[in-house]
Amino acid sequence: MTAVDSCGIERTADDMGAALLDDLAAWMDRYIKTAQPGDLHTLVLWAVHTHLALALYTSPRLLLDSPVPGSGKTTVLDHLNRLCHKPMQAASLSSPSLLVRFLEHGPRTVLVDEADRTLNPKAEGVSELLAVLNSGYRRGASRPVLIPDREGGWATREMPTFGPVAMAGNAPDLPDDTRSRCIRVLLLPDTEGTVEDSDWELIEQGALDLHARIETWADYVREDVRTTRPEYPEGLKGRNRERWAPLLRVAYAAGGHWPGRCLELIDADLERQEMDREAGLQRTARHIVLLDHIRQVWTEGRPFMPTMELLALLKSTHPDYWKHHDYGELTRQGLARMLANHFNIRAVRETGGDRHRGYFYVDLEPAWNAFGMGGPTREA
Structure with missing residues (x-):
């Protein structure tokens, strides 16, 4: 497929894409300073x-972050606002319903300042x-909205987000x-006048x-x-893939050095996450x-552990988290609630013996495997 670019030169779509993205990068480099x-x-x-x-399944939220005012976010x-598709600047979003109505006739780019x-979660x-912003991250998401009907009442309509x-x-x-849906760009003040x-x-x-x-x-x-699926880097899974896949598909469509540039961005992001985990920042x-x-306190080889024994081990091994934490001391009910609500794991009575209530290894193992945790580490 060929077309004539703005200079009158016939190019393939790939050539046009790489040249276009290069020009966009040069434009932004003139006016924007990033960390x-x-x-x-x-x-x-x-x-x-x-x-x-x-043409994409997800749209990552872009977080323009800075430590101080005057860093160029606006x-x-x-x-x-001049480069994106159907932009809408929203210095103040008065209600979720208003936002949904803006999106009623198709995606618009919502630009939220301040x-x-x-978006302070403590505000009413x-x-x-x-x-709404979280659900609108995936194509096909919607929200029920009340609209006036012909009888003077209200009707419910599913509207896209x-x-x-x-x-x-x-x-x-x-x-x-x-935050897990965001790609973060850090901006710093241009004290040297480079832009x-x-x-x-x-x-x-x-x-x-x-x-x-x-x-x-x-x-x-x-x-x-819409139809092309590039080969994703090893380790780009789950929410990380949902965030980066749209940009990687654009990069592959553009061609040139843009796929490599996007893969470098992904590698840097994954490395940053790993460093944050190791430093306890995540x-x-x-x-x-x-x-x-x-998993850490479970005795290897034991098929069953009573609840009270498990609680005692958790509190003695991780006292700051399960005995003296801001949430308060972990109780039998709290332990049961978290395991049942999040993993569908429930305490049952041991067969035979003292018939204590507790947990079976076979019920916990699938959850450990699902999160890549491996098996117990405590020896008998």
């Missing part, structure tokens, strides 16, 4: 993916708004389920020209992006910690 050079490539791939959202949103205030009504979202804020306190001011009176047309080129190229490759859900700690 890591590769973050500019993230911005490029994310902006382009908004034009192909309906500037980045201004550029995305996310540290607008924000938890429901975050639920799917669409790209970029959030900018100074270290916003987003909940874990929202130009975005004087929109002078540069508006240049941004609009780039937008038109993105739209044209997206139309050429839409079906290829929060793990309490029920997952419980499952792993049970």
Whole structure:
């Protein structure tokens, strides 16, 4: 497939894509300062993916983060507002229903500024708004909304929530389920004056020209992006794959050095996560910690352990977590509730013997295997 680019040169769709993304990267490099050079490539791939959202299964949330004000977050949103598909700047989202109505006729790119205030989970009504933003991460997601009917009452209609979202804020306190859907770009103040001011009176047309080129190229490759599945790196699984797969598919459609650049971004992100886990910076859900700690205290070879023995071992082995934690001391009921609610594992009576209530190894083993934890580590 060939087409004529903006310079009148006939190119293949791949050539057009690589040249387009290169030009986008050069444009952003003029006006945006990121903490890591590769973050500019993230911005490029994310902006382009908004034009192909309906050809993709997920749309990662873009988190524009910074430690202090004046780091260029609003500037980045201004550029995305001119480069992305049907952008909608939302300095303040008054209600989830309003957001859903904006998305009623197809995906729009929602740009949220001041996310540290607008999306503060402690503020009234924000938890429901975050639920819409989280659900709209996957294509086909919807939310019931009340609309007026002909009789003067109200009717329920399922309305779509799917669409790209970029959030900018100074270290916003987003909940874990929202952060897990985000690709983070860190912005720092440009104290050395290495980037130009975005004087929109002078540069508006240049941004609009780039937008038109993105739209044209997206139309050429839409079906290829929809059907092509690149080979994913080993270790890119679950939520990580959902976040990065859309950008990787755009990179492969563009060709040139862009697949390699995207793979470098993925490797860096996975390495960063591993370093955070080793340093204890990555929060793990309490029920997952419980499952792993049970594995650690379970005596190898034992088919059954009574609840009270298990509790005593957990508290003596990990007292800071199960005896003196802010949540309070772990009780028999708390242990049973977490295992039943999250893993469908329930305490039963031992057959024969003293008939204590407790847990069987065979009931815990599938959950340990599912999370790659392996077997017990405590020797008999």
